[in-house]
Amino acid sequence: MVQINLPQNSKVEKGKFFKDKTGSKNIRKVNIYRWDPSTGENPRIDTYEVDMDNCPSKVLDLLNKIKNEIDPSIAYRRSCAHGVCGSCAMNMDGKNGLACTKPHSEIKGDINIYPLPHLKVLKDLIGDLSTLYKQYESVEPWLKTTSKTEKENIQSKKDRAKLDGLYECIMCACCSTSCPSYWWNGEKYLGPAVLLQAYRWIIDSRDEDRKERLKKVADELKLYRCHTIMNCTNACPKGLNPAKAIASIKKMLATS
Ligand code: SF4
Numbered sequence: 368m369v370q371i372n373l374p375q376n377s378k379v380e381k382g383k384f385f386k387d388k389t390g391s392k393n394i395r396k397v398n399i400y401r402w403d404p405s406t407g408e409n410p411r412i413d414t415y416e417v418d419m420d421n422c423p424s425k426v427l428d429l430l431n432k433i434k435n436e437i438d439p440s441i442a443y444r445r446s447c448a449h450g451v452c453g454s455c456a457m458n459m460d461g462k463n464g465l466a467c468t469k470p471h472s473e474i475k476g477d478i479n480i481y482p483l484p485h486l487k488v489l490k491d492l493i494g495d496l497s498t499l500y501k502q503y504e505s506v507e508p509w510l511k512t513t514s515k516t517e518k519e520n521i522q523s524k525k526d527r528a529k530l531d532g533l534y535e536c537i538m539c540a541c542c543s544t545s546c547p548s549y550w551w552n553g554e555k556y557l558g559p560a561v562l563l564q565a566y567r568w569i570i571d572s573r574d575e576d577r578k579e580r581l582k583k584v585a586d587e588l589k590l591y592r593c594h595t596i597m598n599c600t601n602a603c604p605k606g607l608n609p610a611k612a613i614a615s616i617k618k619m620l621a622t623s
């Protein structure tokens with residue numbers, strides 16, 4: 368029988384318990400993944416009892432409350448608090464999403480909060496997105512034109528509409544980190560977030576590099592590792608459809 372041994376620091380241990388000190392009758396338990404690589408200790412799950420009578424509605428509010436009032440040592444990313452910057456993406460109640468738009472009232476029972484899955488963890492809820500950003504850079508996410516014009520580069524309404532469902536992507540990585548193909552081939556497969564971005568520039572009528580862009584992604588590993596499992600589309604907190612964008616790239620390649 369095959370025996371698999373996990374590295375020592377991948378074993379998650381039971382952590383500290385922070386008992387409520389307010390005496391509130393409206394308490395919820397929040398379990399949070401904690402790991403600080405500088406300590407040499409294993410990851411652990413800390414549990415916090417939180418007074419929900421004085422907590423605004425979103426999971427990010429809950430985290431801010433814990434950080435401000437109970438335990439300032441928790442690390443997580445956030446910026447806009449309005450579902451725009453993508454920095455607060457994490458795994459809540461087993462599902463990837465944005466902490467600033469996810470109401471904690473939607474979570475039944477204890478509230479479990481983890482970093483985005485299958486990323487190297489930098490600290491606590493902060494995943495390492497450096498590979499994803501390198502992949503993003505590789506699709507050259509900017510308008511490429513050779514024809515020089517001093518005038519505004521206009522686009523018809525019809526062509527502009529082709530970018531709907533694409534330009535709204537905030538690169539939060541909820542989709543890529545929920546994609547089984549990306550879990551196993553994350554170094555080589557570009558994943559749904561980056562492929563959606565690639566398609567956003569491929570389909571832009573003002574761009575003059577379409578052929579080259581298509582050629583660059585037409586690769587067994589970069590593109591065709593997508594097996595249309597659709598986890599990505601289910602995970603997107605902006606309601607976008609990266610699986611459809613990937614299918615559109617494949618179709619363009621098949622028909623070009
Ligand atoms: S549809 Fe493709 S990109 Fe989306 S989760 Fe499935 S394999 Fe991943």
Ligand code: SF4
Pocket residue numbers: 535536537538539540541542543559560563602603604605606607608609
């Ligand atoms: S497609 Fe959706 S889930 Fe994926 S990075 Fe963009 S906004 Fe986030």
Ligand code: FES
Pocket residue numbers: 444445446447448449450451452453454455456465466467468
């Ligand atoms: S903090 Fe910006 S999307 Fe949540």
